[in-house]
Amino acid sequence: MDVLKGAVDFVQNKTKVEVNQRDIEKILSALNSTNHFWEVIFLSQKPFAVVRETINYLISIDFVKTDESGNLILTEKGKEFISANNIPVVKNYTCSCCEGRGIVFSEIKDAYEKFKEIVKTRPDAIVEYDQGYVTEETAYSRIALMIKKGDLVGKRLIVFGDDDLVSIAAALTKLPKEVIVLEIDKRLVDFINQAAKEHNLNLKAIEYDFRNKLPDDFVKSFDTFTIDPPETIEALDLCFTRTISSLKGAGCAGYFGLTNIEASLSKWYEFQKLLLNKFNAVITDIIENFNHYVNWNYLLPSLESSFAFVNVQPKLNWYTSSMYRIELVKDVDIKNEYINCELYIDKEAILYKEN
Amino acid sequence: MDVLKGAVDFVQNKTKVEVNQRDIEKILSALNSTNHFWEVIFLSQKPFAVVRETINYLISIDFVKTDESGNLILTEKGKEFISANNIPVVKNYTCSCCEGRGIVFSEIKDAYEKFKEIVKTRPDAIVEYDQGYVTEETAYSRIALMIKKGDLVGKRLIVFGDDDLVSIAAALTKLPKEVIVLEIDKRLVDFINQAAKEHNLNLKAIEYDFRNKLPDDFVKSFDTFTIDPPETIEALDLCFTRTISSLKGAGCAGYFGLTNIEASLSKWYEFQKLLLNKFNAVITDIIENFNHYVNWNYLLPSLESSFAFVNVQPKLNWYTSSMYRIELVKDVDIKNEYINCELYIDKEAILYKEN
Numbered sequence: 001m002d003v004l005k006g007a008v009d010f011v012q013n014k015t016k017v018e019v020n021q022r023d024i025e026k027i028l029s030a031l032n033s034t035n036h037f038w039e040v041i042f043l044s045q046k047p048f049a050v051v052r053e054t055i056n057y058l059i060s061i062d063f064v065k066t067d068e069s070g071n072l073i074l075t076e077k078g079k080e081f082i083s084a085n086n087i088p089v090v091k092n093y094t095c096s097c098c099e100g101r102g103i104v105f106s107e108i109k110d111a112y113e114k115f116k117e118i119v120k121t122r123p124d125a126i127v128e129y130d131q132g133y134v135t136e137e138t139a140y141s142r143i144a145l146m147i148k149k150g151d152l153v154g155k156r157l158i159v160f161g162d163d164d165l166v167s168i169a170a171a172l173t174k175l176p177k178e179v180i181v182l183e184i185d186k187r188l189v190d191f192i193n194q195a196a197k198e199h200n201l202n203l204k205a206i207e208y209d210f211r212n213k214l215p216d217d218f219v220k221s222f223d224t225f226t227i228d229p230p231e232t233i234e235a236l237d238l239c240f241t242r243t244i245s246s247l248k249g250a251g252c253a254g255y256f257g258l259t260n261i262e263a264s265l266s267k268w269y270e271f272q273k274l275l276l277n278k279f280n281a282v283i284t285d286i287i288e289n290f291n292h293y294v295n296w297n298y299l300l301p302s303l304e305s306s307f308a309f310v311n312v313q314p315k316l317n318w319y320t321s322s323m324y325r326i327e328l329v330k331d332v333d334i335k336n337e338y339i340n341c342e343l344y345i346d347k348e349a350i351l352y353k354e355n
Numbered sequence: 356m357d358v359l360k361g362a363v364d365f366v367q368n369k370t371k372v373e374v375n376q377r378d379i380e381k382i383l384s385a386l387n388s389t390n391h392f393w394e395v396i397f398l399s400q401k402p403f404a405v406v407r408e409t410i411n412y413l414i415s416i417d418f419v420k421t422d423e424s425g426n427l428i429l430t431e432k433g434k435e436f437i438s439a440n441n442i443p444v445v446k447n448y449t450c451s452c453c454e455g456r457g458i459v460f461s462e463i464k465d466a467y468e469k470f471k472e473i474v475k476t477r478p479d480a481i482v483e484y485d486q487g488y489v490t491e492e493t494a495y496s497r498i499a500l501m502i503k504k505g506d507l508v509g510k511r512l513i514v515f516g517d518d519d520l521v522s523i524a525a526a527l528t529k530l531p532k533e534v535i536v537l538e539i540d541k542r543l544v545d546f547i548n549q550a551a552k553e554h555n556l557n558l559k560a561i562e563y564d565f566r567n568k569l570p571d572d573f574v575k576s577f578d579t580f581t582i583d584p585p586e587t588i589e590a591l592d593l594c595f596t597r598t599i600s601s602l603k604g605a606g607c608a609g610y611f612g613l614t615n616i617e618a619s620l621s622k623w624y625e626f627q628k629l630l631l632n633k634f635n636a637v638i639t640d641i642i643e644n645f646n647h648y649v650n651w652n653y654l655l656p657s658l659e660s661s662f663a664f665v666n667v668q669p670k671l672n673w674y675t676s677s678m679y680r681i682e683l684v685k686d687v688d689i690k691n692e693y694i695n696c697e698l699y700i701d702k703e704a705i706l707y708k709e710n
Binding site: 018020021022023025026029085086087088090091092093094095096097098100101102103104105107144145147148150153154175177249250251252265266268269272273276277280282283284285286287288322327329330 | 375381449499502503508509604624628632
């Protein structure tokens with residue numbers, strides 16, 4: 001299997017992300033199933049940079065070629081390797097009724113219909129705050145999960161950053177006692193407060209930068225939080241310092257998405273250790289591909305990639321994340337103070353610039 | 356909320372299991388939804404002993420009473436509390452197409468049909484080895500998950516303990532390179548080897564006690580393991596010493612069920628720290644209620660409970676577990692030696708005897 005070893009060395013050297021032979025196998029398996037770059041990422045669930053450089057390597061050893069449209073095609077040599085090493089086609093075992101989430105939200109369908117109306121005029125995702133929002137089905141599946149787990153009805157919910165507008169989705173059900181949003185983007189703060197006013201929702205958005213200390217009256221004050229954090233370890237540490245600080249104590253829960261696209265399993269591993277060892281939080285659920293993100297306009301222009309196969313317009317909602325639920329098992333004391341840190345960019349971020 | 360606090364103190368004192376007010380709330384929410392003890396456990400997803408003693412307490416303060424059939428009924432006082440504290444009825448958000456697993460196994464339906472035939476003559480679950488097996492749908496959903504994740508096709512699979520007969524389920528698909536079973540119960544070893552012979556499967560079962568060192572040629576030898584471990588911390592530590600030792604290295608994966616019924620979230624927390632800190636394994640998936648267990652005959656006689664509401668024949672497959680998938684992020688060196696330990700009983704075990 002020198003090909004796999006060669007790929008591991010090349011990709012690791014190029015990306016500085018930890019990679020193993022299974023990662024390469026999974027990318028080969030995805031290439032055996034589609035010719036579309038963004039679908040290879042979706043099917044392999046490996047970091048963007050790892051997929052890009054693996055393909056770069058496979059092209060260099062004549063396993064893969066690209067056509068004039070940027071499609072990825074296995075060569076005879078590539079096909080022979082895949083067959084000799086029993087690397088399968090990816091088959092679809094995902095439940096189509098629930099898009100694989102295991103949960104349906106028919107109980108809150110009315111709120112969902114209203115939500116779809118309201119979000120028609122939502123602000124666009126912008127690069128400045130690393131935005132990119134989930135589909136409306138995702139937002140309501142997340143709400144349904146919270147209800148099912150006993151974390152929403154009669155509870156105080158805090159939403160950290162809300163380009164997803166999940167706060168509006170939650171408040172529309174009339175089930176939480178109160179919903180508070182902390183958000184850096186004034187456009188979203190205004191949009192949410194406007195919706196709250198128009199639809200008479202128990203919902204309030206406040207302008208807030210995660211680096212600042214939490215407003216004092218929000219410390220140990222909420223039952224449940226939700227967040228879609230940036231995925232550098234520094235940002236995750238900062239975000240969980242804030243979110244966990246906001247919870248009342250043991251038994252309170254948090255919800256968030258974490259991708260494999262901007263966070264390798266090695267980063268997941270570091271992050272999970274942080275959750276357990278630093279924040280006294282146990283992981284109760286991880287549901288793969290729960291969160292589906294709508295393609296955002298700034299992606300390709302911001303990438304400035306030199307690879308033709310990357311500069312292809314996505315044909316599917318390829319950017320997904322796993323849904324995590326965590327629960328505090330014991331109280332934890334966290335200093336509430338200003339913390340300076342880089343929020344969005346590390347070597348696994350999509351918008352990381354090649355050298 | 357003195358009722359919740361009183362319940363926490365009582366239950367903690369009786370069970371020695373860590374409990375918080377949310378746990379009591381969730382049990383109240385379940386009692387607001389069903390009058391059947393075993394369904395209260397299923398809906399609340401709290402440890403058996405915690406549910407039993409919470410109900411015991413709620414009866415003592417006249418929140419709950421039982422009728423002559425052992426049904427649990429909220430009193431007016433109980434209902435008032437529930438209403439005043441906004442404790443909801445549990446509603447069903449579970450996807451009925453996939454029983455909430457997010458996965459379907461239509462691609463391997465033929466193997467599934469054959470499996471259902473073969474297991475008709477399976478050995479009964481016995482108390483001696485803490486047995487209790489999953490439904491056939493569960494077994495095939497687990498196989499489908501392994502395939503989807505790239506952990507079965509062309510891979511060497513090792514099954515640690517197999518009253519579920521998931522080894523036969525896997526081998527029938529003809530997808531793994533080889534399946535090996537290590538199992539303490541000679542009845543199962545014989546049954547599996549007989550099925551392998553009759554159906555010409557690449558499958559072999561070997562008699563093995565987890566306390567013994569792993570056969571040398573099984574160390575660092577497999578791509579994937581599956582296990583349904585006993586849930587004491589000592590047993591989990593022992594089981595993962597064996598299972599992780601059997602994996603080739605980084606990128607290899609393990610599958611197992613873990614309940615909330617015999618393992619509190621505090622135990623989950625200790626166990627997750629073990630996985631991460633001792634075994635270099637990251638958790639990639641936790642899917643609630645994935646594994647459905649068939650009711651087993653020895654349950655009620657073995658419990659010898661003095662509570663009428665416990666001595667009620669279960670009306671549903673109430674015993675479920677979450678499906679975990681873990682992946683090794685880096686190699687780990689583990690001594691391969693005999694380890695003596697108590698496997699099955701701790702204070703959260705169903706068969707733990709009340710003083």
